Amino acid sequence: MTSARKLIVGLTGGIGSGKSAVSALFEALGITVIDADVAARTVVEPGTPVLARIAEHFGPGVIGADGALDRAALRRIVFADPQQRRWLEGVTHPAIGAEIQRGLREATGPYAMLVSPLLFEAKQDVLTDRVLVVDVSEQTQLERTMRRDANDETQVRAIIAAQIDRAGRLARADDVIVNEGSLEELRAQVCALHERYLELAAAMAAATTSQ
DSSP: OOOOOEEEEEEOOOOTTHHHHHHHHHHHTTTTEEEHHHHHTTSSSSTOOHHHHHHHHHHHGGOOOTBBBBBHHHHHHHHOHHHHHHHHHHHHHHHHHHHHHHHHHHHHHSSEEEETTTTTTTTTTGGGGGEEEEOOOOHHHHHHHHHHHOOHHHHHHHHHHHOOOHHHHHHTTTTEEEEEHHHHHHHHHHHHHHHHHHHHHHHHHHHTTOO
């Protein structure tokens, strides 16, 4: 008899869509959330091999006085040069993937959730059983991100352009949450999906333990 396999839901959406708000609501329901952005920060902490390679490639200008990665400086370089962005992804994505898999292995609860803005672009969707997309209009993305990060419209549009487009995301979604309304409307959608995921998780666990 094999041990039960845990259902893994991938949560993604464009910048400013509200992935953090959605994942926080799932966490409040007792679900372990593995955040790819947290994994991405972990693998470039001072003293890590990945940070050393980044510093060697891009130079000391991307390292702050405290020895930590200057994300704003690095972002300016890679969003202006697609070749540099591809180099960076080639170094960071494998390390981030390994950190994510560690977190998923250690997750507790009936199912686990992987939150990643680059779920498809980094091919992290292969780690998941279902994909949940948080969807908003591009205008909402622009307004929220400019307000939150104090970025200008040109920079936000560059970030949006670097991600898979909205139609492409929706075409690959198993489930969709529309986050254009109130927090209560968002919570209602999360709770409904949570019940659905509990059913799917129980069915998957039963199928794998009976083999």
